[in-house]
Structure formats: C-alpha cells, structure tokens
Amino acid sequence: MNIPDLPFFWAVIPAAGIGSRMRADRPKQYLPLGGRTILEHTLDCFLGHPQLKGLAVSVAQDDPYWPRLPCADDGRILRAAGGRERADSVFNALQLLAARGADAADWVLVHDAARPNLARVDLDRLLAELADDPLGGLLAVPARDTLKRADADGRVRETVDRSTIWQAYTPQMFRLGALRQALDDALRTGVAITDESSAMEWAGYAPRLIEGRADNLKITRPEDLLWLQQAWVRKR
Numbered sequence: 442m443n444i445p446d447l448p449f450f451w452a453v454i455p456a457a458g459i460g461s462r463m464r465a466d467r468p469k470q471y472l473p474l475g476g477r478t479i480l481e482h483t484l485d486c487f488l489g490h491p492q493l494k495g496l497a498v499s500v501a502q503d504d505p506y507w508p509r510l511p512c513a514d515d516g517r518i519l520r521a522a523g524g525r526e527r528a529d530s531v532f533n534a535l536q537l538l539a540a541r542g543a544d545a546a547d548w549v550l551v552h553d554a555a556r557p558n559l560a561r562v563d564l565d566r567l568l569a570e571l572a573d574d575p576l577g578g579l580l581a582v583p584a585r586d587t588l589k590r591a592d593a594d595g596r597v598r599e600t601v602d603r604s605t606i607w608q609a610y611t612p613q614m615f616r617l618g619a620l621r622q623a624l625d626d627a628l629r630t631g632v633a634i635t636d637e638s639s640a641m642e643w644a645g646y647a648p649r650l651i652e653g654r655a656d657n658l659k660i661t662r663p664e665d666l667l668w669l670q671q672a673w674v675r676k677r
C-alpha cells in the first residue's frame with residue numbers, strides 16, 4: 442500500500458503516569474534515551490507522518506518536565522489534561538481532539554508515551570490493515586513462552602494453552618466516536634480498563650489483532666530501559 446492509500450489519523454499519547462514500577466527520580470517518560478527523553482522519541486514516531494491530522498499528548502497538571510521540552514512549543518502538539526488512570530488521560534485527549542474539529546468517524550491511534558521504539562513499518566502496517574475495518578484493532582505479539590497458571594503460593598497449577606494468547610501492544614486504532622463512548626461508559630461504571638481495546642471489548646466489540654514487532658516494548662521496569670539503551674546504541 443502506498444502512503445496516499447493509508448488513512449488519515451489523529452494520535453493520542455498518554456504521558457501522565459508516574460512510573461511507580463520504574464522507581465526513578467522522575468516519571469519514566471522523561472528519562473534519557475540516546476541523548477533525548479523517551480517521550481520525545483515517542484512523539485517522533487508520529488510527527489512528520491504524512492497522514493497525521495494532529496496529535497494530543499496528555500500531561501499531568503503539575504508536571505514540571507513537559508514545559509522544559511523543546512516540543513512543548515511545537516504548534517502541531519495539543520496538550521490535554523492527564524487523569525487519575527490511563528483511561529482518563531486518553532478520554533481527556535479525545536475530548537480535546539473532538540473540540541478541535543476531529544470527527545467521530547475519524548481514526549485515532551493511542552500510543553503509550555513509554556513505547557519509544559515503535560517502528561514505522563509497524564505503524565504503517567496497522568494503518569494499512571485496518572484502513573477498511575469498520576471497528577479497528579491493535580498491534581499485538583503472540584505469546585512466545587510456555588505459560589503457567591500459578592497458585593497463590595507461587596506453585597504451578599497448570600500449563601496454559603498459549604495458541605490463542607497475545608500480548609496487547611500499542612498503537613491501538615479505533616474510530617474516535619466509538620472509542621470515546623466506550624471509554625466514557627467504562628469509566629462511569631468503574632470497570633477496570635488497562636487499554637483502549639478493553640474498553641471496546643467491554644462495549645461488546647471484537648477488535649482485530651495485528652501482529653507487530655516484539656521490540657516495540659513498553660518501558661515498565663529498570664531492566665526494560667537498560668535493554669532499550671543497548672539496542673539504541675547498536676541501532677545508531
């Protein structure tokens with residue numbers, strides 16, 4: 442598929458987490474990777490894409506780091522309010538995009554600030570595969586290890602059939618109106634939502650899984666950043 446055949450899209454980057462599992466001196470999206478912050482690398486995965494209509498990044502209200510980034514003054518980036526949970530941050534960004542003219546039928550791609558290694562080939566594959574899909578879907582990676590279900594005391598109870606198990610990645614791509622409605626309903630009900638797909642599933646939809654690269658990993662714990670820093674040096 443040529444670039445002009447890829448659909449236009451909006452991007453939402455939730456970046457209002459505190460990174461508690463990272464145990465760093467600042468939220469993980471502001472830690473350095475190859476001389477810049479993780480968040481700047483993540484934004485670069487989208488800025489400059491010819492089909493991008495606009496981008497909103499959700500930032501915590503009292504965040505002292507965001508205003509210091511050169512991209513804070515980038516006119517292409519809208520700042521949305523971070524929320525208590527990731528889903529709140531995403532919902533706020535969708536509201537902002539809608540207020541700025543995004544249509545309910547427009548595609549929106551939600552991507553974690555903490556996933557700076559999204560390959561352009563994965564982004565374009567997601568757009569191409571879902572361009573004609575009525576609903577949308579997400580990048581995901583098939584489970585690659587043997588899976589165990591454990592008892593509370595940490596002993597193996599059984600080996601799980603992994604043939605239908607996938608790990609959910611981002612970006613997750615949905616129609617803005619449908620995603621906003623699903624998140625709104627889920628948040629009002631108080632159901633646990635860890636990604637956009639969960640909200641859509643909860644609303645009764647079956648999002649499509651698009652296989653992506655495993656190295657689009659989310660920096661969650663210190664060893665994730667160490668791994669990525671080494672990969673970054675090898676890549677450049």
Ligand SMILES: Nc1ccn([C@@H]2O[C@H](COP(=O)(O)OP(=O)(O)OP(=O)(O)O)[C@@H](O)[C@H]2O)c(=O)n1
Binds near residue numbers: 460461
């Ligand atoms: N209230 C929140 C919580 C999370 N996020 C964002 O959602 C993404 C994925 O979440 P996760 O890895 O869980 O980040 P944190 O919540 O920061 O990490 P932790 O759970 O370890 O505190 C991150 O880019 C994070 O900044 C957000 O925008 N708003």
Ligand SMILES: C[C@](O)(CO)[C@H](O)COP(=O)(O)O
Binds near residue numbers: 635
């Ligand atoms: C959205 C997500 O990246 C999909 O894997 C993930 O669920 C967000 O982080 P968390 O570790 O579940 O909070």
